[in-house]
Amino acid sequence: MLISVQALRALAAWMVVGVHFMQLFFDFEAHNALEYLLADKGGIGVDIFFVISGFVIFLATADKALTPWRFMLMRVARIVPAYWFYTLLMIVLVATVPSVFPQEHLEPSYVLMSLLFIAAPSEPGVEVYPLLGVGWTLNFEMLFYALFSVALLARESYRLWVAATLLFLVCYIGPALGLVSGFYSNDIVLEFLMGIMLGMLYRRGWCQARPWLPVLGIVVALTAIYHGADIPRALEWGVPSAIIVISCVALEPWFQGSRFLKLLGDCSYSVYLIHVPVLAVGYFVAQWMEVDPYAMLLVCIVVIAVGAYASYHWLEKSTYRGLKRLLGVEDRAIISRQKY
Template identity: 35%
Template sequence: MPQLYGIQVLRALAALMVAVHHVQADAGFLAARAGTSFTPSHALPWTAGVDLFFVISGFIMVHSSAGLFDRQGGARLFIARRIARIVPLYWAATTLFLAVLLASPALLNSGAPSLQQIAASYLFWPMSNAAGELQPVYSLGWTLNYEMLFYALFGAALLAPGRLVVPLVCVALAGLVGAQALAGPLPLPFGFWGQPIVLEFAAGMAVGLLRQNGLRLDGRLRWLMATVGIALFVIASGDGWAQTSWGAVALRGPAALLLVTAAACGRNVTAPSALVRSLAVLGDASYALYLVHPFAMRALREVFARLAPSATGLFIVLALVAAVLAALAVYHWFERPMTRVLRRALRA
């Protein structure tokens, strides 16, 4: 299967957007420590990297799993591959977070979780913490709780005839959102699963079907779509309604959809530029970047807090570099080898 460089670039940019959001929060902490001011950039809605991830995820599940449609044992293979891909690194990140929390609670500004919350986190099960927030022990895992719901629905749908897989998943997702909207708030976990952001998985699957059915867009149209997508992100950044659950899907969702469609439905690139190749490498490590960047940034923040708390600009640059380097190292020396080991163990 040829590499889709556009999708790889978007994966890298999505993870970097989330990292920029968090590094600015750490820079604000340093500025407060130094008694200076720090104004974060709102050029883009940085947390919309998650919207990009969800649309990309929907696309990739259709694109990469097409060979499992109408295949005996396809559902088992799909679930096994998803477990091998997602579980090792997330469990490692959660375990590391718990270890740091036990060693230095003040470093993470987090209270001790209950045993039930710890178990729920490892099982990708939505559960409120002591503060009433619907977050796992390692808070970034909230997105993976949605991903695992999507994988479970997709895997179950693979038991049906191939032509019904995507419609069945779309109906299930829409049913959850509709029930939450019309009869909510629903009890957990359905109230969590019924948030409108899950519709972005359906949007991504639609793009996957379009590409699978031969859609290839002209280069100028793709650039136009990407420009409109970025413009919608800019609008969403300054719009208060876009920060609500439905507003995010109405503005950030279509922006992500346009960008993913533009990236996915072009002709295959055989000689990408050095910049595209570099971003594609980071795209491979985007899951690692998403999960490990807070550790790299928080460690560097502690150094700056002692030596140069007012140097927020330098901190931001070095923290992003440290996060990227840490992600590449984790991807090459932990994530990829562990995925291979687990796939062999699960015969996937």
């Protein structure tokens, strides 16, 4: 894995932590510039994740003899165990301390849909969120994996177009015909395609440049993000995210050899999954004991960081290896030590 990409994954995960801190503790009401950036712009961490996902999946499958079935098995083995673990943790928390999660419910059909990455209303007529709230992004991720697995049947040079066609049919035509939930018509899905395009550029060696150019790209992207515009999310945040990703990839020589950044990237998925229950419990304790929100934030950051480290090493890695053996597949394309 490129260390620059690992660093971005970590940054994106912690940006989302900041967004949810502002949501839970301040209801998005910002009192200073940092709070404003977290509350109003921190959600771009998801967009960076999606661009990186398309980038990494394309590169990890290039020149590999992967069948759609084998690809999906490995993606399920990598994504599902940790997600299920933290969803089950949410079930336990909601059942034992419902006052901490007053808006959650444990109807069997809703829980099952949450576990199976099926978009379903958290309450009738309300937003589409699974029990573990951040799982809404994984609904998109799993859809992308499923569609990209079909694209693996095509030659590498055609996979972008196959994936784009399938995304258009499923995410735009499907909802219009009532065949697919309107949840998937979000233009954020286009960011996966941006990642694939970046992967194609990288494969062709077009991501090398003098340092000043990618640095300028990052400055331009951050400026565009800060000022914003009344345009679709894929343009407002997706394009700047793609520029940031490709710029950081071009700066890879400056990131190489950093074990710390690699570790942060390795733990980013667990950070993403674990932070919501930690912040929710932290908010409840802060209200109960009248603790300063920022003092509680420091406690939550420590708990999230330590918990994510343990989760990566003893939950993600162990279950991934165990499932590989159980499924009888050897994954040389999509592992934490992969080339790309």
